Amino acid sequence: MSDAREAAGRQTDDDARLRRTGGEANDSAGLSDAREAAGRQTDDDARLRRTGDGDTSRCRGGANDSAGLSGQAGEGPVVVLVGPMGVGKTTVGQVLAHRLGTTFRDSDTDIVATAGKEISEIFIDEGEPHFRELERQAVRTAVAEHRGVLALGGGAILDEGTRELLVGLPVVFLEMGVAEAVKRTGLDAPRPLLTVNPRQRWRELMEQRRPLYTEVARAVVSTEDRTPEDVAEAVLDVLELKNA
Numbered sequence: 001m002s003d004a005r006e007a008a009g010r011q012t013d014d015d016a017r018l019r020r021t022g023g024e025a026n027d028s029a030g031l032s033d034a035r036e037a038a039g040r041q042t043d044d045d046a047r048l049r050r051t052g053d054g055d056t057s058r059c060r061g062g063a064n065d066s067a068g069l070s071g072q073a074g075e076g077p078v079v080v081l082v083g084p085m086g087v088g089k090t091t092v093g094q095v096l097a098h099r100l101g102t103t104f105r106d107s108d109t110d111i112v113a114t115a116g117k118e119i120s121e122i123f124i125d126e127g128e129p130h131f132r133e134l135e136r137q138a139v140r141t142a143v144a145e146h147r148g149v150l151a152l153g154g155g156a157i158l159d160e161g162t163r164e165l166l167v168g169l170p171v172v173f174l175e176m177g178v179a180e181a182v183k184r185t186g187l188d189a190p191r192p193l194l195t196v197n198p199r200q201r202w203r204e205l206m207e208q209r210r211p212l213y214t215e216v217a218r219a220v221v222s223t224e225d226r227t228p229e230d231v232a233e234a235v236l237d238v239l240e241l242k243n244a
């Protein structure tokens, strides 16, 4: 557990060229109610919930605002999606935003807009460390401004500063197995980290990243054998946003 999360745990409470549709003025009343309900549930439960494998596993608390964040329940995105590339964060995030009557934002889209070039070009021209810096800035801005659904890039959680920005937020880790990963990312997707030997590369990435996804997440949702609509439903369920 990170220091930031530990500190938070001691407290009691608790947009590319441009497709950005974010904006905090877009929350519906129903969504605000749902957010409050979700906050209460996780505060009370203080555990990481898991759906998709028939099991709800006790793991860690998560409903605490960090010192560096808002300090008030109800601020920040209503849902933040993390998980490996191709798991469906962008797709499911859009479905979720629609279901909740709110807006969708994707940190990758924001980075492309700010940098004025595609992610694969940023990797080639400036390297991954520079991309992670841009990503941290994009997440910081999105977490501060956006009240709808936020999807992050698969590697965002590698950066400690980015992880700290997520403390206390309703973060959901979407997961899948390697076979599904290879199927979904395919050969056409512009994902620079999976262009060579995707199967092995994905396993290596997950070995490094799984603990980090788990660290930042309040809940884990399997995407295996589920449509994006089913996954969105499971996210609403696990965050108790169903009546929104």
Ligand SMILES: Nc1ncnc2c1ncn2[C@@H]1O[C@H](COP(=O)(O)OP(=O)(O)O)[C@@H](O)[C@H]1O
Residues within 6 Å of the ligand: 083, 084, 085, 086, 087, 088, 089, 090, 091, 092, 151, 154, 184, 185, 223, 226, 227, 228, 231
């Ligand atoms: N639950 C799902 N089942 C099957 N295919 C999916 C599912 N979710 C997303 N996909 C497909 O997988 C690919 C990657 O989805 P995307 O939303 O871009 O993932 P991410 O943002 O996590 O990288 C897309 O072709 C998308 O249509």
Ligand SMILES: O=C(O)C1=C[C@@H](OP(=O)(O)O)[C@@H](O)[C@H](O)C1
Residues within 6 Å of the ligand: 083, 084, 085, 086, 089, 090, 108, 119, 152, 153, 154, 155, 156, 190, 191, 192, 193
């Ligand atoms: O996993 C990663 O390191 C990355 C995932 C991508 O986003 P998606 O997870 O939306 O594909 C994108 O941010 C970049 O190619 C790096």
Ligand SMILES: [Mg+2]
Residues within 6 Å of the ligand: 089, 090, 091, 106, 108, 151, 152, 153
């Ligand atoms: Mg995406």
